[in-house]
Amino acid sequence: MTRIIAGYAGSLTIAVPSAGTRPTSDRLREAIFSALEARDAIDGARVLDLYAGSGALGLESASRGAPHVTLVEKNARAADACRKNAVLIAAKAPRGSRPIILTAARAVHTFLETSGDQWDLVFIDPPYELGNDELVVALELLAPQLSPDALVIVERSSRDAEPRWPAGLELDRRKDYGDTALYWVQPAAPSQPA
Numbered sequence: 537m538t539r540i541i542a543g544y545a546g547s548l549t550i551a552v553p554s555a556g557t558r559p560t561s562d563r564l565r566e567a568i569f570s571a572l573e574a575r576d577a578i579d580g581a582r583v584l585d586l587y588a589g590s591g592a593l594g595l596e597s598a599s600r601g602a603p604h605v606t607l608v609e610k611n612a613r614a615a616d617a618c619r620k621n622a623v624l625i626a627a628k629a630p631r632g633s634r635p636i637i638l639t640a641a642r643a644v645h646t647f648l649e650t651s652g653d654q655w656d657l658v659f660i661d662p663p664y665e666l667g668n669d670e671l672v673v674a675l676e677l678l679a680p681q682l683s684p685d686a687l688v689i690v691e692r693s694s695r696d697a698e699p700r701w702p703a704g705l706e707l708d709r710r711k712d713y714g715d716t717a718l719y720w721v722q723p724a725a726p727s728q729p730a
Contacts, residue, residue, distance in 0.1 A: 538592050541566055543599030545628040550621040552590045553614040560661060560691065564713050565596060568689060571720075572657070577687050578602050581656035586644045586674065587666075591618040593659040595625045598635040602657070608640045608647045615641035648677035656683045661691040668699050679704035679723070688721040 540548045541562060560568075572578050579601035585594030588607040598605045607618040622637035629635060640647050644662075658678060662671060671690070678688070679702060687708075690699065694717040701707055701721060708720040 538562075538590055540592075540596055540599050540625065541569065543596070543601065544630055545595070545599035545625045548599075548624060548628060550590055550592060550595065550624065551617040552592075553611065553617050560592060564691075564716060564718075565592065567711075567713065568593070568718065569596060569600065572687070573600070575687070577657055582654065582683075584608070584653075584655045584658045584678075586647075586658065586660045586678075587662040588618055588639075588659075589614050589661070591621050591639070593661065595621055595637070597657065598622075598625050598637055599628070602635060603633075604636045606638045606640060606653075608642060608644055610641065610643045612641065615639055644674050645677060648674060648681070651681060653681060654683050655681055656686050658682070658686065658688040659691075660688060664693045664696070668697065671699050672702055675699070675705060675721075676702040682723050684723060686723055690719040690721060692717050692719065 538550050538552045540546055578597055581602045583594050583597040583602045583605040585607045588594060588609040591607040594605040594607045609615045609618055618639040626634050626637055694712045694715055704724055705721050706724040708722050711718050
């Protein structure tokens with residue numbers, strides 16, 4: 537069972553596909569969102585949830601004040617769960633502050649090649665079997681679409697090597713939670729002329 541932890545939809549149970557996804561645990565989501573709220577990174581943010589699965593990370597953001605969330609998931613069952621969960625979350629929103637929650641049933645690379653939007657907060661929680669080379673391609677496509685103060689949170693197995701961060705992105709910090717490593721990544725500061 538997966539639930540929304542806090543915000544206007546707090547404690548609402550959401551659908552999780554029976555196979556093909558690895559939901560982020562409640563404990564880990566609590567840690568992520570506690571840190572994000574400490575940085576004031578959710579309220580007003582345009583949020584992108586790549587490899588969304590059930591959409592729990594993006595939907596948690598909507599429940600906590602993100603006005604625009606896009607869930608990207610190519611698995612048809614998971615994308616259907618995202619759509620249904622988005623309707624449940626939006627229905628709980630206070631009058632006059634209903635978020636826009638979109639589901640893109642497409643591969644991440646295809647979505648990023650055609651998106652053209654700018655994102656403030658991005659969750660990347662791919663299947664652990666996704667190779668680092670494929671992850672780097674997604675990060676390269678994402679980098680020019682980030683706002684200057686954006687945060688990207690990448691979830692990987694703590695046993696895997698740290699991903700290679702492409703030009704335009706830099707690691708802010710890494711934190712391990714058991715078998716999971718969370719990488720907090722941000723746009724690289726522009727280099728100063730000599």
